[in-house]
Amino acid sequence: MTDVVTAAGTYERFHEDIETPRDDEDADIEKIVRVLRSNNERAYRKNKRGLRDAHAKGHGILRGELEVLDDLDDELAQGMFATPRVYPIVARLSSTSGAIRSDQLRGVRGLGVKVIGVDGERALPDDTANTQDFIMVTHREFLFADAHAYSRTGMVTAWALARLSDPALKLGSEALDTFNRQVLARVGRELPDKLAVFIAPNTHILGDVFHSSAPLRHGDYMIKMRLVPRSPEVRALLGAPMPDSGGVNAFAESVIDFFALHDAEYELQVQLCTDLETMPIEDATKEWDHRRSPYRPVAIIRYPRQNPYTPERRAFGDDVLSFNSWRGLDAHRPLGSINRLKKRVYEASSQYRHQVNHAPMLEPSDESQLPT
Template sequence: MIEKSNHREEKEIQEIIKTMKDFLAKTYPDGNIRRNFHPKMHGCVKGMLEVRKDIPAPLRCGLFKKPASYEAWLRFSNAPPIAQSDKRSSGRGLAIKVLDVPGEVLEPDPIGKNSQNFLLTTSPILSAWNISLYRKAIKAVLFGWKERLRFALNPGHWRSLYLTLKYSKKHDNLLAQTYFSGGAFKYGTGKYVKFLLEPHHPELEYTLSEPKSDDFLKAQLKTDLVTSKQGFTLCIQVHDNEKTEPLENTSIVWKKESIPVADLWIPRQEFDFPEREELGDALVFSPWIAMADHEPVGEINRARKRVYQELAELRSS
């Protein structure tokens, strides 16, 4: 059901890495290379993940095996490869690094502590659902209108384009969004899940007195976190049926119920200062910086493993 890496897949991954490195070399000719996607950070903030006590016994596994509290770093961002105005439609990202997790991990974290990463966006799917389409879509996004036109003229790409546009939206408040893992993950032995993060206050809006600026999402986040504690509920959707919850095809929205497993608390704080900006830019996130019980599955996740590793090394070199 979950195919192993093969020669075709390796070739596609190498081409993806080359495309991304070519883009970064062109975009940052003087060095100081930023992330290929999600370079615009709204804020790097402190959080606390509290594993719930009421998780059903069959779902007590890995990070969620027993009640516990973990410190975490959260990085809010815009998805596009070039920083743009927050007023434009876009995907938004929330990357979470849960610190000092117990047990075996798949990859060490450069931060020096075992961690569990969750890479989430405001889209419930990944619109490029196989590695070949992923490679072509990345090239189209990164290399101008001619590549985008070439991609768009292929009828085989139209569904991916439709899904990308469908889930690219305008947002008023980062703390009011639901964030999704996109791909699937192992959940111990014999189970697979997707993760989603549901806001405690989905009613939050833009409340600042001045008109929205190009960076209004950060300004709103600063105001909200100075005035009150915020939070999300981390949930799982459990895979039961390959037709309705496919593990490989990331373009299908899972309709399963969301089961709460933890609360993510964001205490009142200030985060807009140089040292925190530097930390947020330096943090490395990958779905493979994770506990063995939550190993990513599928060819898109396998591609992400190599791509994220090599680009993180490039940024730190």
């Protein structure tokens, strides 16, 4: 299959052999699923309820809409973005930890967007929903290249983070920050990304930029995706520090306060793969150079003023809703080892959480199913 050459550059074409799993990938994924299940079970014993093994703590459940932009270039007008249309959405803001922790701890934040009313061939043959999930985080690249790397080093981190107390994590974060400033900075070095996420200052979650981190199919092409603030009120929050005086639920409180007074708009953008050598599918740690392939808008997401964290919404978001990037169109199929790992992990976590909480596994078919 030939590449597509446009005025903007050369875009690699998707084909079914684009992914190259390691021979031992299934064994690595099985090991990871077992360890994360033990974390699920431990969390249930401690909290007397099932939690997600990632993105456990929510900061708001939002009702909104996604408008596909008109007059997109052919390489952008793919899958659900092929035709201008407005879709209802439900979104969940979160922290990526698998434990319920104070919002004063530093770390990565997450966003799950569920688009409702998306019809077409599904990524999974047994998926009968009409939704499209996009899951993004505030870290641009994933911290581990593939399932093998995650099974060797990531699991140690996951095991520790499920067990360390908030004071211990805070002390460790402060020690890393001091070491970075007083030792590494003097010799022109920096902490590796796997540790740097624990010293990055907390910023207002509504001003954060969210990234898919790992690649996705985009119809005939491959992309990474991001969501950036668009309206003036959320652009003003870009990089705005969260005050140290905030409480354990500072993120939820800031989201509630904002949407009591303001609407919000964000731009959904995609970055097309132009070179499989420098923009690999199987190594999620590699940055895709935005100078070779800039991010380009495909849709606008809008949230009206609302109460994003009523007790009913919180229960619906934490116990009933699930987000899985594999739930959606085959045209937006997740790609690469980390995404194949997420498929198994997200399925196992969701099934366990719904089972122990005796909660229905509801996939909304209409926005009215989201509590007010």
